[in-house]
Amino acid sequence: MSPALSLIRRDLRLSLRLGTDTLMVLAFFSVTVVLFPFGIGPEPGVLARIAGGILFVAALLSTLLSLDRMFLSDFDDGSLDILLISPASMAVVVFAKVVVHWLTTGLPLTILAPFVAVTLNLPSAGQQPLILALLLVTPTLSLVGAVGAALVLGTRKSGFLLSLLVLPLYIPVLIFGVGVVEAAVTGIAVGPALAALSGLLLIAIALCPWATATALRVALE
Amino acid sequence: MKANDRSTVSAMVPRMTQTVSARMVFSGDAVKCLRGGREIFSDLDFNVASGELLTLTGPNGSGKTSLLRLMAGIGFPHAGKISWNGQNILNEPQNHSARIRYVGHQDAVKPILTVNENLSFWYQYWKVHDQKRTIEETLDVFDLTKLADVPGRLLSAGQRKKVSLARLVLGSAPIWLLDEPTSSLDDKSTKTLFDVVANHVAGNGLVVIATHQTLPLLGNSEVNLGTYASVTGTVFL
Numbered sequence: 001m002s003p004a005l006s007l008i009r010r011d012l013r014l015s016l017r018l019g020t021d022t023l024m025v026l027a028f029f030s031v032t033v034v035l036f037p038f039g040i041g042p043e044p045g046v047l048a049r050i051a052g053g054i055l056f057v058a059a060l061l062s063t064l065l066s067l068d069r070m071f072l073s074d075f076d077d078g079s080l081d082i083l084l085i086s087p088a089s090m091a092v093v094v095f096a097k098v099v100v101h102w103l104t105t106g107l108p109l110t111i112l113a114p115f116v117a118v119t120l121n122l123p124s125a126g127q128q129p130l131i132l133a134l135l136l137v138t139p140t141l142s143l144v145g146a147v148g149a150a151l152v153l154g155t156r157k158s159g160f161l162l163s164l165l166v167l168p169l170y171i172p173v174l175i176f177g178v179g180v181v182e183a184a185v186t187g188i189a190v191g192p193a194l195a196a197l198s199g200l201l202l203i204a205i206a207l208c209p210w211a212t213a214t215a216l217r218v219a220l221e
Numbered sequence: 222m223k224a225n226d227r228s229t230v231s232a233m234v235p236r237m238t239q240t241v242s243a244r245m246v247f248s249g250d251a252v253k254c255l256r257g258g259r260e261i262f263s264d265l266d267f268n269v270a271s272g273e274l275l276t277l278t279g280p281n282g283s284g285k286t287s288l289l290r291l292m293a294g295i296g297f298p299h300a301g302k303i304s305w306n307g308q309n310i311l312n313e314p315q316n317h318s319a320r321i322r323y324v325g326h327q328d329a330v331k332p333i334l335t336v337n338e339n340l341s342f343w344y345q346y347w348k349v350h351d352q353k354r355t356i357e358e359t360l361d362v363f364d365l366t367k368l369a370d371v372p373g374r375l376l377s378a379g380q381r382k383k384v385s386l387a388r389l390v391l392g393s394a395p396i397w398l399l400d401e402p403t404s405s406l407d408d409k410s411t412k413t414l415f416d417v418v419a420n421h422v423a424g425n426g427l428v429v430i431a432t433h434q435t436l437p438l439l440g441n442s443e444v445n446l447g448t449y450a451s452v453t454g455t456v457f458l
Contacts, residue, residue, distance in 0.1 A: 085293050
């Protein structure tokens with residue numbers, strides 16, 4: 001088994017035994033989305049109009065909530081030092097951590113989103129594009145978030161710093177993610193927005209693991 | 222069982238060092254270390270060859286841990302170089318990593334995983350499953366067999382340390398970097414540790430130990446970091 005696979009296996013096992021991270025993210029996501037009909041009122045037309053935006057903002061915030069844990073427990077108990085002294089490239093190790101983060105937050109979010117979307121009266125034409133868009137958006141969130149999580153590692157008030165660092169970087173993903181759903185609902189082609197999201201994901205895959213690896217080296221020095 | 226602990230260890234240890242054959246040299250040349258803009262030490266030279274043990278001594282804060290981390294390739298020296306057989310370790314980080322076993326202050330034991338799972342992870346991560354030593358044998362070296370199924374959170378500090386030390390004998394990395402390895406160990410485990418270290422050295426391994434104690438092992442050389450400390454404590458910011 002390769003180092004990356006064994007790390008993925010270990011982290012999934014840790015996450016399954018603890019279970020709280022995924023649950024917390026899903027609970028936060030559902031509660032945030034469900035708050036909007038209460039705040040805005042039950043007018044179905046208004047809710048349907050803003051459903052896409054709310055879903056993506058909520059997904060983004062719940063991902064943010066789980067980001068600081070990506071490296072923290074390994075940093076605190078010294079495992080990160082030893083992971084860094086690795087026969088595999090550090091970028092590969094980071095990629096494995098990101099994959100686990102996505103499997104335990106992004107993927108469950110994507111699965112839950114269509115159900116939560118019902119409370120916002122999202123038109124059925126938007127359901128499938130929503131899932132597709134989230135499948136492209138959530139890995140990008142995890143990748144970009146990893147850079148932020150590594151940069152704030154070991155600082156105090158890291159959660160606050162992390163949101164300041166990462167949220168602005170999430171804006172392009174947010175725009176195109178919402179774009180996909182809006183396009184589907186209004187009957188325009190979803191292709192261009194999906195292509196833009198795929199592009200952003202590819203850029204993130206190409207750059208973020210290396211940036212994160214460098215940030216981790218600085219944090220551990 | 223207890224009576225022949227030592228012989229068990231001695232009989233088992235030489236196997237893993239078989240791959241270490243030719244004479245190898247791990248050395249530092251005019252190494253300088255800054256932490257938070259403050260100079261910890263500078264112009265530090267060290268030299269360990271295969272089959273040798275280097276002890277690092279010096280008062281608190283003199284940079285023993287910092288030097289070990291530089292040796293491990295975590296971070297890089299601000300001046301000077303650390304090399305393996307003349308090759309700067311920064312030029313081949315992954316090859317260097319494969320040569321290193323580092324035991325630091327933190328035990329890197331996951332509280333949720335059992336002792337066996339903790340060790341098995343590193344076993345797979347380092348891809349050492351082609352080695353003859355199994356997890357069971359590794360557990361046996363530090364007398365951890367009975368704790369194999371106990372989760373990390375239930376272990377005492379000494380037991381966690383032993384799990385951390387057990388990683389040393391996974392695979393056949395030639396360079397062992399130990400940071401205060403005897404802290405929180407009982408007498409028997411300390412003795413086991415020194416037997417394991419002595420065997421590694423005898424099998425052509427290289428060991429660097431940072432310690433405040435007088436070791437029962439004869440080090441081939443000693444670096445006293447106190448003598449390299451920055452006299453003025455100049456702040457470089």
